[in-house]
Structures are given as C-alpha cells and as structure tokens.
Amino acid sequence: MTASTPRTPDSSSPGPSKPGPNTPGPSTPRLFGRGSWGEAGRIGDILRKETIGGALLLVGAVVALGWANSPWSAGYDALRAVTFGPAALHLDLSLATWAADGLLAIFFFVAGLELKREFVAGDLSDPRRAAVPIAAAVGGVAVPALLYTIVNLTAGSGQVRGWAIPTATDIAFALAVLAVIGRHLPAALRTFLLTLAVVDDLLAIAIIAIFYTDDLSVGPLLAALVPLALFWFLVQRRVRSWWLLLPLAALTWALVHESGVHATVAGVLLGFAVPVIRSQRAGGPDAGPGLAEHFEHRFRPISAGFAVPVFALMSAGVTVGGMNGLVVALTDPIAVGILVGLVVGKPIGILAATWLVARFTRAELDDGLAWVDVVGLAILAGIGFTVSLLIGELAFGAGSVSDERAKIAVLAGSLAAALLATVVLRIRNRAYRRIEEAEAVDADRDGTPDVYQREM
Known part of the structure; x- marks a missing residue:
C-alpha cells in the first residue's frame, strides 16, 4: 500500500475503529502496535527513570553553562582540570576526562543491556517489530551526517571530521521533554522513541570505535x-x-x-556479555527477570541519576561571549552543519525510513495513530546532547575553538528541536487527552487492560 493517512483523533472519536471492508485484516503488518502488556509495564518503568534522569541532566547542563559564563568561570575550568588516578596505569586523568571516559561507560553499559534484552526477549525479538525502529535509527544517523558533510565540504577536512556530531539522539533529554508535553500520547510512541534512541546509541558507539580511534594499540x-x-x-x-x-x-x-x-566501548561489550534469559536450572524464561534485567535495575539509576548529569556538568560549560559571540559561533560552518543535521536531518531521516518500511511492507499505522504523531517524534529525536558532546570532543579536541562552537550548536539545535516538537506534540496530546476523557479504560480483576487481553 501507499502510506495512507489514518484517522486523526478528535473529541468525537468513539475508540478504535471496527473492521470494515477497507480495514486491514489481522495479518496486515502494523506500525507502532502496543505490544505485550508485560513489555508495556517494563517500558513504563524505564521511561520514569529516564525522565527523572533527563531533568537532572538539564540541571547539570544549565549549571555548567551558567558557571562557565559567570565571573567565577575560572573555578569551573580549574575543577574540570583536576587530575587524579594511578599514573603507573596511565589513568592520571582530568575530572572532565573521567566523566567522559569513565562515567559514560556506565551509560553505555546500560544501553548495551537494554539493546540486548529488547532483541532477545522483548517485543523487538520479532523481526517485523524490530524493522521500524532500526530503519528509523539508521535513517536518523545517515541523513544528518550527510547534511553536515555537505555544509562543511568546502570548509576543510578538519571540520568535516565532526560529521557524526548531529547523529545521536539523547534518550534522557528527549524522554524528559516527552513526559512534560506528551503525557497522553499512546505508549507505543514512547516505546518507539526509546527503542530508536537505544539503537541510535549502538550506532554511535560503533562510529566512535571505528572513526574516532586515532592511535590503536593492539x-x-x-x-x-x-x-x-x-x-x-x-x-x-x-x-x-x-x-x-x-x-x-x-x-x-x-x-x-x-x-x-574510546573506553565507553568497553561498557557496551560488557553489557552484551550479560545473559537475558534465565537458565533452565533457574526455572527458565518463565521464572522471572534474567541477569540483564537485574543489572539494568541496579545500574540505570546510577547512569541516569549520576553518570550522565555529572558528564553534562563537566562538558556543557562553554563560554558564549555575549550576543556577538553567539552569532559568530552559530554562523560557523561546523555549527550550521550541526544545526541543520539535528533540526532538519533527523526528522527527514527518521520519517523517510519509517515511510519506506511502511511502503515496502504494506504496513498500516496502528489504530488511532496518524503520521503527524511520527513527525512530532522525529523532530523530538533531534535533541542530541550527551553523545553529541562526546563526539564533538573526540572530533576536535576538548576545549578547542571548534569544540566550543560545536557545543553551542548542539545546545541550540537541541533546544530548537525540543521547541518545534513541543508545538506538534502538544496539539496531538490534547487530541489524545480528549479521547481518554471520553473513553473509560477497562481492566479486569487481574489488572490487565482488556485491550491487551484481546490481543493475547
């Protein structure tokens, strides 16, 4: 089929449409289906933790930016330069390096656990479900990288080296924004954003390992x-x-x-090593959470509540230099490439990849969803912060002029993406809220909503 526009929610919508002569049958592939009830509960728990982490991340970034542009900016630079660690092991690193290389390894360890669990035991173990977020993540990486490269082709090879900066979606920041502006959006959209961001992280760490390793010691x-x-x-x-x-x-x-x-690669490898499904001796997959989920529960609060916010505090502090300095920074080709990549490239890449999956698999959006919902999520995915700042430091060197301008562009682009997504998703959120107010969500004595039981 072609990607036809499904019904748009409004206050008069009575609920999911009943099958009709033109309604896809049960075998028709569906995009953004609600998945299983157990998986929905697990995803909800992750979203709550990442939302709190996103708020802490924002606090760390604001404090760093304010401190770096205050009369006490010298104290911020001195703090980042504090060095400690065993020199004999070549680990006498600055506090900023410990944050980027050490704390972010915890972040990527959790990402590795989550990614492995999704594709081994989650709803995405079904290739048909996995195709959409994987394709969307690939599109959301390829198009921003291409646009950045085009902008910087005539600026010199040194600036092209930052091509990967606008490719990463910040999961904590994006989910925090979504929690504020999209509380009534369907859970399937939140799951899609979470999974896309996790696959995005995997692509980012592969890019870091392959393209930003200058001196390899075998x-x-x-x-x-x-x-x-x-x-x-x-x-x-x-x-x-x-x-x-x-x-x-x-x-x-x-x-x-x-x-x-880059040491964060170790975090992903360690995460991939952890088994997802319980052994038969321990009762098999029906005996409760496996070791990966156990570690995820232990380390996600550390990652979201400490590691990532501290990295933001150590990395987001950039001296803007007033309005003139901001204009100079944002008109630099590096900054223009990042802005175009985050605000334009991310939505185009994600939307194009998702539409192509729908086009070639003849899939329909799930009942009640519309393509404008996907547009809002694709714009929101343009929030690139944690990994974008990390890649900027690797590409240009921490503290360099190019790195400073890249940081300003990442902050500005992420803010622009958040504001644009707010406009779209707030409208959709109001529509879904009216539907929720008009419909009572049924639940049986076992606590499982009927809409999930009908699909079991």
Whole structure:
C-alpha cells in the first residue's frame, strides 16, 4: 500500500475503529502496535527513570553553562582540570576526562543491556517489530551526517571530521521533554522513541570505535579480551558477586582505554556479555527477570541519576561571549552543519525510513495513530546532547575553538528541536487527552487492560 493517512483523533472519536471492508485484516503488518502488556509495564518503568534522569541532566547542563559564563568561570575550568588516578596505569586523568571516559561507560553499559534484552526477549525479538525502529535509527544517523558533510565540504577536512556530531539522539533529554508535553500520547510512541534512541546509541558507539580511534594499540586491546572473557564466563553462570565482576569490568575498561579505542566501548561489550534469559536450572524464561534485567535495575539509576548529569556538568560549560559571540559561533560552518543535521536531518531521516518500511511492507499505522504523531517524534529525536558532546570532543579536541562552537550548536539545535516538537506534540496530546476523557479504560480483576487481553 501507499502510506495512507489514518484517522486523526478528535473529541468525537468513539475508540478504535471496527473492521470494515477497507480495514486491514489481522495479518496486515502494523506500525507502532502496543505490544505485550508485560513489555508495556517494563517500558513504563524505564521511561520514569529516564525522565527523572533527563531533568537532572538539564540541571547539570544549565549549571555548567551558567558557571562557565559567570565571573567565577575560572573555578569551573580549574575543577574540570583536576587530575587524579594511578599514573603507573596511565589513568592520571582530568575530572572532565573521567566523566567522559569513565562515567559514560556506565551509560553505555546500560544501553548495551537494554539493546540486548529488547532483541532477545522483548517485543523487538520479532523481526517485523524490530524493522521500524532500526530503519528509523539508521535513517536518523545517515541523513544528518550527510547534511553536515555537505555544509562543511568546502570548509576543510578538519571540520568535516565532526560529521557524526548531529547523529545521536539523547534518550534522557528527549524522554524528559516527552513526559512534560506528551503525557497522553499512546505508549507505543514512547516505546518507539526509546527503542530508536537505544539503537541510535549502538550506532554511535560503533562510529566512535571505528572513526574516532586515532592511535590503536593492539596489545592492550587483545589483553582486554581476557577479563572480558572471565566476566562473560561468570555472568553466564549467573554469578552476581560484585567483588568478582566489578574488578573484571574495571580492568576491561582500563585496557580498552589504554588501547586507544574510546573506553565507553568497553561498557557496551560488557553489557552484551550479560545473559537475558534465565537458565533452565533457574526455572527458565518463565521464572522471572534474567541477569540483564537485574543489572539494568541496579545500574540505570546510577547512569541516569549520576553518570550522565555529572558528564553534562563537566562538558556543557562553554563560554558564549555575549550576543556577538553567539552569532559568530552559530554562523560557523561546523555549527550550521550541526544545526541543520539535528533540526532538519533527523526528522527527514527518521520519517523517510519509517515511510519506506511502511511502503515496502504494506504496513498500516496502528489504530488511532496518524503520521503527524511520527513527525512530532522525529523532530523530538533531534535533541542530541550527551553523545553529541562526546563526539564533538573526540572530533576536535576538548576545549578547542571548534569544540566550543560545536557545543553551542548542539545546545541550540537541541533546544530548537525540543521547541518545534513541543508545538506538534502538544496539539496531538490534547487530541489524545480528549479521547481518554471520553473513553473509560477497562481492566479486569487481574489488572490487565482488556485491550491487551484481546490481543493475547
């Protein structure tokens, strides 16, 4: 089929449309289906934690930006430059480097856990469900990178090196904005945004490992396989003892850091090593959460509530230099490329990829959804903060003029994307709220809404 526009929610909508002569049958592929009730509950728990993390992330960024542009900016620079760590292991790093290389490894560890769980035991273990967010994430990476490169082609190869900056969606920031402006949006849209951002993180870490590793030392990289293999062996045997696992994880991180590959890659590899499904000896997949979900519950609050906000505090502090400085920074080709990539490239890439999946699989949007909902989410995905700042530092060097201008552009582009998405999604949120007020959500004594039970 062609991507026809489904019904638009309004106050008179009585609920999901009944099958008719032109209504797709049960076998028709659906985009943004609500998934299973158990998965919906798990996703809801993740969203609540990431929303709180997004608020803390915003606080860290605002404090850093205000501090760096205050009369006490020298104190901010001095704090970032504080060095500590064992020099014998080449880990006498500045506080800013510890935040970028160490704390973000926790963030990517959680991302690795989440991604593996989604594709092993989540709703996205179904290839038909996985196709949409994967395609959307790829489109949302490719188009911004292409637009940035086009803008900076004539500016020199040094500036083109920042092509990956506008490719990353900040999951915590985006979900925090969505929680404020889209409380009544269907859960399937939130799940789509979360999954897209997780796949986006995986693509980002692959880009970092492949394109931003300048000096590779093979010896430490091969040596990192030893503690990683031991970590894998223990977690496969469902060992949870922190005094065994944490030293192995830290040694893996240190050796990857020493190899020249960005140390956050170690976080993803460790996350992928953790099993998702419980062993048959422990009762099998029906006996409760596996080790990956257990670790995710333990480490997500640390990631969202501490690691990412501290990274924002250490990285978002950029001296703007007043209105003239802001104009100069935002007219630089690097900044223009980032702005175009985040605000224009992200929505185009995500929408185009999603539409192509619908076009070639003859899929329909799920009942009650419209393409304007996807437009709003695609714009919201243009919020790029945590990983974008990290890639900017890797591309241009922390503290360089180009890095400073990249930071300003990331902040401005993310703000613009958030405001534009607010306009679209607030309108849609009001429409869905009217539907919720007109319809009573039924639930049986077991607490599972009937709409989920009908699909079981």
